[in-house]
Amino acid sequence: MRKVAIQSFGCRVNQAEAFAWGEELRQHGWELTKDFRESALILVNTCTLTHRADRDVRHFLRRMAQENPQAKIFVTGCLAERAPEIIADFANVVRIYSNREKNKLMKEILNQWTSSAPGTSGRAFRSRAFLKIQDGCDFRCTFCIVPLVRGKSVSFPPEEIMTRMEELVAQGFKEIVLSGVHLGLYGRDLQPQENLLSLLLKIEKRLHDKNIRLRLGTLDIQFLDEETISYLTTSAYICPHFHFSLQSGSPSVLKRMGRRTPPDRYLQVLEEFVRVRPEAALGADILVGFPGESEAEFNQTWKFLKQSPLTYFHVFSYSPRPGTVAAQWPQIPEDVKKKRTKQLRLLSEEKNFYFRSKFITQEMEAIVIQKKREFFEALTSNYIKLKLEPSSLNLHPGEKILVKITGVTRVATKGELIGFLR
Numbered sequence: 001m002r003k004v005a006i007q008s009f010g011c012r013v014n015q016a017e018a019f020a021w022g023e024e025l026r027q028h029g030w031e032l033t034k035d036f037r038e039s040a041l042i043l044v045n046t047c048t049l050t051h052r053a054d055r056d057v058r059h060f061l062r063r064m065a066q067e068n069p070q071a072k073i074f075v076t077g078c079l080a081e082r083a084p085e086i087i088a089d090f091a092n093v094v095r096i097y098s099n100r101e102k103n104k105l106m107k108e109i110l111n112q113w114t115s116s117a118p119g120t121s122g123r124a125f126r127s128r129a130f131l132k133i134q135d136g137c138d139f140r141c142t143f144c145i146v147p148l149v150r151g152k153s154v155s156f157p158p159e160e161i162m163t164r165m166e167e168l169v170a171q172g173f174k175e176i177v178l179s180g181v182h183l184g185l186y187g188r189d190l191q192p193q194e195n196l197l198s199l200l201l202k203i204e205k206r207l208h209d210k211n212i213r214l215r216l217g218t219l220d221i222q223f224l225d226e227e228t229i230s231y232l233t234t235s236a237y238i239c240p241h242f243h244f245s246l247q248s249g250s251p252s253v254l255k256r257m258g259r260r261t262p263p264d265r266y267l268q269v270l271e272e273f274v275r276v277r278p279e280a281a282l283g284a285d286i287l288v289g290f291p292g293e294s295e296a297e298f299n300q301t302w303k304f305l306k307q308s309p310l311t312y313f314h315v316f317s318y319s320p321r322p323g324t325v326a327a328q329w330p331q332i333p334e335d336v337k338k339k340r341t342k343q344l345r346l347l348s349e350e351k352n353f354y355f356r357s358k359f360i361t362q363e364m365e366a367i368v369i370q371k372k373r374e375f376f377e378a379l380t381s382n383y384i385k386l387k388l389e390p391s392s393l394n395l396h397p398g399e400k401i402l403v404k405i406t407g408v409t410r411v412a413t414k415g416e417l418i419g420f421l422r
Contacts, residue, residue: 002029002030003030003032003039003040003041004032004040005033005035005042006018006032006044007042007043007045008045009045009047009053009077010046010047010049010077011181012130012179013179013217014046015130015179016130016179017045018043018045019129020130022126024110036067036068040070040071040113041071041113042064043105044057046075046077047078048077048082048145048321049145050316050319051319052319054086057079069091072113073094074093074094075093076097076101078149078150080096080098081099081100081150082145082149099151128173128175128176128369128379129171129175130176131164131168131176131177133155133161133199134155134180134182134183134185135151135154135180136150136151136182137182141258141259143257143290143321143325143326153182154189155185155188155189158194158199158202158203162206165203165207166206169207169210174211174400175213177214178215183196183217183220195228197228203237207237213237215238216238216243218245219244219245220261221244221265221266222260222261229269229272232273233277233280239381239383241281241383242273242280242282243284243285244284244285245284245285246284247259247286247287248263248301249303250297250300250301252297253293256326257287258325271309273309280382281311281355281382281384282310282311283310284310284313285313286301288316288344289318289332290332291318291331292330292332293332302343302344302347305348305351306347306351311355313344315348316341317334356413359384360406361405362404363418364402365380365381365401366378366379366400366403367399368395368396369385371391371395374390374391376389376395378403384413387414387415388417389416399420400420400421400422402417403417404416404418
């Protein structure tokens with residue numbers, strides 16, 4: 001059986017695409033492996049959100065050229081869309097697909113590179129399923145390159161999504177992550193029109209008798225009306241983990257970014273989420289060092305995050321992207337960006353430690369993620385990553401288990417296995 005490896009950079013949309021490729025290749029007789037050195041084919045889904053994302057892709061391709069020069073590498077994704085010439089210089093890259101050509105990737109690979117082995121049943125080594133329900137964005141935030149490389153919003157029809165979900169449930173997945181570039185835009189391009197709430201209600205009706213939970217990708221608060229918030233905070237099918245695209249806690253910075261939702265509206269919604277579902281993890285994306293960000297504006301963001309019920313945040317240093325408006329503006333010095341980024345990451349660490357500490361001695365549902373050398377890694381429904389010891393436990397990735405939180409430090413959470421769940 002020939003082996004294939006998949007490397008995905010960046011967002012959950014890329015993860016969902018890579019997940020789908022792995023499933024299709026496996027069904028056609030390919031063996032998925034995590035060891036890139038033994039792969040005949042390597043598929044790379046790239047990101048270009050920041051300079052660092054570009055660098056990571058180049059570093060990976062350079063490493064593969066050294067460690068597995070015989071492998072045939074196929075590259076797609078946002079960097080392949082924006083700057084294919086950066087990728088073309090690597091010797092064993094045999095084909096580059098822009099995002100607009102991405103739908104050809106599997107067809108051409110399966111036509112040109114066949115495996116004599118029969119397709120495999122069951123599922124791949126992923127513990128959770130990722131499903132893309134939407135792509136692209138209709139907005140033009142001044143810092144963001146995504147609309148330029150992903151195009152306008154495109155939604156998948158509800159029937160197609162639910163059919164795919166039934167297939168994933170049949171494979172034994174207990175959790176499905178619904179991903180999109182902008183979930184708030186879901187369904188606006190369909191006829192008849194849909195929205196995220198209508199899709200979730202249809203999924204619940206269709207799969208009400210299945211043992212499945214949904215975890216949502218990043219949400220934009222401007223598209224969360226009271227009815228949607230009520231459903232998300234009360235439905236037993238939705239994991240109590242919500243991640244928001246915030247970017248800044250400064251009204252003036254948000255205005256320059258082209259963001260439409262002010263911080264006070266974010267705070268109002270976040271407080272409603274935590275009021276109804278106090279066990280929920282609440283996260284946000286934060287962009288530091290945006291052009292013109294003064295010390296006072298940064299302090300507004302720090303104060304907002306400190307006082308908010310957010311339990312963690314992903315902090316990114318602003319990186320000027322070609323073709324975006326903000327790239328043409330005067331930039332913040334790199335040392336200032338690094339200092340501010342460090343401050344917010346320390347704050348996030350502090351808030352997340354406090355959040356996880358609240359659950360010591362409590363029993364919680366979790367999904368087994370993977371086996372490490374000395375322990376198993378699991379993920380609770382409210383996004384707490386656990387270490388389960390010892391590694392001799394009879395656990396398998398994807399199993400739903402009941403765990404008890406036994407210890408919390410600033411960098412890790414320990415738990416013990418209580419039992420298995422259906």
